[in-house]
Every structure is written in structure tokens, then in C-alpha cells.
Amino acid sequence: MNSILERYLISDQVCIITGGAGLLGKKHAEAVLAGNGIPVLLDISDEALQKAQKELCERYPEAKIECFKADITKEEELVAIRETLLDRYGHIDILINNAANNPKMEEKSANLGNIRFDNFPMDIWMGDIAVGLTGAFLCSKVFGKAMEDQKKGVILNISSDLGIIAPDQRIYRKDGVKEEDQTIKPVTYSVIKHGLLGLTKYLATYWANKNIRVNAICPAGVENGQNEEFMKKLTNLVPMGRMANVEEYQCTVLYMISEASSYMTGSTVIIDGGRTCW
Ligand SMILES: NC(=O)c1ccc[n+]([C@@H]2O[C@H](COP(=O)([O-])OP(=O)(O)OC[C@H]3O[C@@H](n4cnc5c(N)ncnc54)[C@H](O)[C@@H]3O)[C@@H](O)[C@H]2O)c1
Incomplete structure (x- = not known):
């Protein structure tokens, strides 16, 4: 068996990251690069993808980084990317299901x-x-399908603390705003993030004998220029009293996609400053 630190390496492994050009997608890509893997960013936004590629190439000039403009709701686009990657590398090792319509307080x-x-x-x-x-x-x-054929693979689903608990709608409220005009976290967010945990357990057991591990992480809110009033209300719900730094999920991501977590499948790892304990 490799040494403990060597088991965190994913050297030359092809790792697809959906929504790879977004706030956390780029950070997952850095985690993949830190493990000597090859990140493959899939994103529907061409502009964001170009920006992400430029930033990553500047930071890791020697690295292989693949970018594909793709809509992950279109199966034929995904099949074409799979075939391109298999032609180029002969294997697809890791998938991070990260893309979501992420309702953000700091943007409209x-x-x-x-x-x-x-x-x-x-x-x-x-x-x-x-x-x-x-x-x-x-x-x-x-x-x-490629992982099944190889009899080897890892899938990591990005859920949320809101895959464990319901949103506390009080933190989105604004004084003096009529009830019907108050901002709320959409029902879809809860349904999707809880649903991803179901997908995780289903696939973990379905593919256990094919040597494909499937796990999920539940990150909590990342600090990213939200207004002070909102931050205060949110951090009041977090035992550690703060939001996450954007880089605080990277080590867990690398752990979960590498051999370091070789006996873990069907698991949900919560990283939330303690929020779901309260
Ligand atoms: N940011 C947070 O505070 C936070 C907290 C907990 C969980 N999460 C989860 O982490 C993940 C990433 O969040 P983020 O903050 O980076 O979001 P983000 O909005 O910055 O990134 C999402 C990316 O997905 C892409 N995308 C949207 N639709 C797509 C499609 N059909 N095909 C391909 N790409 C598509 C977008 O273009 C965007 O680049 C999400 O699943 C989110 O729910 C985020």
C-alpha cells in the first residue's frame, strides 16, 4: 500500500467537474490539480469557462486542464464529451456532480x-x-458507464447543509417588506440537495461490486460578499460563528476522490461549522 500522503494523489486521473467554472467548481479543480489529477471543467457558461481556464492555467502553467462548454441536461452532449475524453486519455476516473442553479444572496x-x-x-x-x-x-x-467498463471510479455529489436541514427562511427576511415580497430560499434547493443524498446511496450500493465509490459532501454557505445583515443572521445559526472560506472544502474533496477514502462509499460528509448540530 502507498504511504498515507501518496494515497491522496490522483496522478493523471481524469476528473470531470460539472459547473466547473463556478465559485466552488474552480476550487474543486485546484484540489484535483493539487493531487496531480487532470480536471475537466464542464460548464454552460462560455464566458465563465474561459475565465476559469485562464486563471487556472496562469496558476498551474504545467498542468493539463480540459474545458468543455456543455449543458449537463443534454445527454448527447455528455456522450460526445465522454467519447472525446476516452479517445484522448483512455479512462475517466472521477466525476464531481457540482452544478446547480445556486440561489445566491449576493446576486440577483x-x-x-x-x-x-x-x-x-x-x-x-x-x-x-x-x-x-x-x-x-x-x-x-x-x-x-466508462467507470463500469473500467471497473474503477469515484463519484462525489455536492449537496449542501440544506440537504440535511430545512432553510431557516427568517435569515432572508427584510424588515418593512410585505410578507408576499419577502425573499425565500426556493423549495427546489431543498428537494435537489436531499435528492442528491438519495442518488448517492442508490449508486453506492448499485455499483459497489464494480469498484465505483459514490459519496456526498454537504458544505454550508461560503462567504462571498454577502451583505452584513444577512451574514449576521446566518452566522448566528453556526456554532463556529462564521461562514466558510471558499478554500475550506478542497482538502475534503481531494480526500473523497482519492484512495485516501478507499473504504468510504454511500457516505455523507457534513462540513458546516456545526450548523446542522443546532
Ligand atoms: N456557494 C455556497 O455557499 C454553497 C454552499 C453549499 C453548497 N453549494 C453547492 O455547491 C455547488 C457549487 O456552488 P457555487 O457556489 O460554485 O455555484 P455557482 O453558481 O458559482 O456555480 C455553478 C456553475 O454551474 C454552471 N451551470 C449551471 N447550469 C448548468 C448546466 N445546465 N450545465 C453545465 N453547467 C451549468 C453555472 O454556469 C455555474 O458556473 C452547487 O451545487 C451549490 O448548491 C454551494
């Missing part, structure tokens, strides 16, 4: 606003589920 997200549950629009429901759940299902299906 389409699915975060005065959308009450009783008038939640069908198109937002369908759009969120398509990316967060169907996308993870399709990527697992398409890239998992």
Missing part, C-alpha cells in the same frame, strides 16, 4: 426572490430540477 438569482411556495413557477421548478438532479443523474449515467 432568478430562483431567489419573492417566490412564495404557493405561486412557485413551474418553469423555475423544472429548470432547477433539470440542472441539480437530472444533470447529476445523466452525468452519473454517461460517465459512470
Whole structure:
């Protein structure tokens, strides 16, 4: 067996990261590069993808970094990427299901606003589920096929603390705003993040005899320029009294996609400053 530190290396392993050009996707890519792996960023945003590629190439000039503009809700696009990667490398080792329509406090997200549950629009429901759940299902299906053929692979699903607990809608409230105009976290976020834990357990057991491990992490909110009032309300719910730093999930990600976690499958690792204990 390799030494303890060597077991964290994923040298020359091909690691697909969906939503790879987003805030956390880029950080997962850095974790892959730190382990000597080859990150493959899939993202629907061409602009974000180009920016991410530039940033990563500047920081890791020697590294192989693959970027594909792709909509993970389109199976045929995923199949084409799988075939390209298999032609180029002969193997696909790791999949991180990370993409989601992530409702953000600091930006005006389409699915975060005065959308009450009783008038939640069908198109937002369908759009969120398509990316967060169907996308993870399709990527697992398409890239998992290569892993099945190789009899080797690792899948990591990015859930959330809101895959464990319900959102506390009080932290999004603003004084003096009418009830029907208050911002709430959308129902889709809870459904998707809980659903990913179901997908994790299903696939972990389904593929256990194919040497494919499937796990999930539940990260909590990352500090990223949110307003002070919101931060205060949120951090009050966190025993450690703060949000996460954007780099605080990287070591866990590398642990979970490498041999370091070789006996772990079907597990959910919560990284939330203690929030779900309260
Ligand atoms: N940021 C946080 O505080 C936080 C906390 C807990 C969990 N998470 C989870 O971590 C993951 C990443 O979050 P983030 O903050 O980096 O979000 P982000 O919005 O910055 O990144 C998501 C990326 O997914 C891409 N994407 C959207 N639809 C796509 C599609 N159909 N096909 C391909 N790519 C698509 C977007 O273009 C974007 O680059 C999400 O699943 C989120 O729910 C984030």
C-alpha cells in the first residue's frame, strides 16, 4: 500500500467537474490539480469557462486542464464529451456532480426572490430540477458507464447543509417588506440537495461490486460578499460563528476522490461549522 500522503494523489486521473467554472467548481479543480489529477471543467457558461481556464492555467502553467462548454441536461452532449475524453486519455476516473442553479444572496438569482411556495413557477421548478438532479443523474449515467467498463471510479455529489436541514427562511427576511415580497430560499434547493443524498446511496450500493465509490459532501454557505445583515443572521445559526472560506472544502474533496477514502462509499460528509448540530 502507498504511504498515507501518496494515497491522496490522483496522478493523471481524469476528473470531470460539472459547473466547473463556478465559485466552488474552480476550487474543486485546484484540489484535483493539487493531487496531480487532470480536471475537466464542464460548464454552460462560455464566458465563465474561459475565465476559469485562464486563471487556472496562469496558476498551474504545467498542468493539463480540459474545458468543455456543455449543458449537463443534454445527454448527447455528455456522450460526445465522454467519447472525446476516452479517445484522448483512455479512462475517466472521477466525476464531481457540482452544478446547480445556486440561489445566491449576493446576486440577483432568478430562483431567489419573492417566490412564495404557493405561486412557485413551474418553469423555475423544472429548470432547477433539470440542472441539480437530472444533470447529476445523466452525468452519473454517461460517465459512470466508462467507470463500469473500467471497473474503477469515484463519484462525489455536492449537496449542501440544506440537504440535511430545512432553510431557516427568517435569515432572508427584510424588515418593512410585505410578507408576499419577502425573499425565500426556493423549495427546489431543498428537494435537489436531499435528492442528491438519495442518488448517492442508490449508486453506492448499485455499483459497489464494480469498484465505483459514490459519496456526498454537504458544505454550508461560503462567504462571498454577502451583505452584513444577512451574514449576521446566518452566522448566528453556526456554532463556529462564521461562514466558510471558499478554500475550506478542497482538502475534503481531494480526500473523497482519492484512495485516501478507499473504504468510504454511500457516505455523507457534513462540513458546516456545526450548523446542522443546532
Ligand atoms: N456557494 C455556497 O455557499 C454553497 C454552499 C453549499 C453548497 N453549494 C453547492 O455547491 C455547488 C457549487 O456552488 P457555487 O457556489 O460554485 O455555484 P455557482 O453558481 O458559482 O456555480 C455553478 C456553475 O454551474 C454552471 N451551470 C449551471 N447550469 C448548468 C448546466 N445546465 N450545465 C453545465 N453547467 C451549468 C453555472 O454556469 C455555474 O458556473 C452547487 O451545487 C451549490 O448548491 C454551494
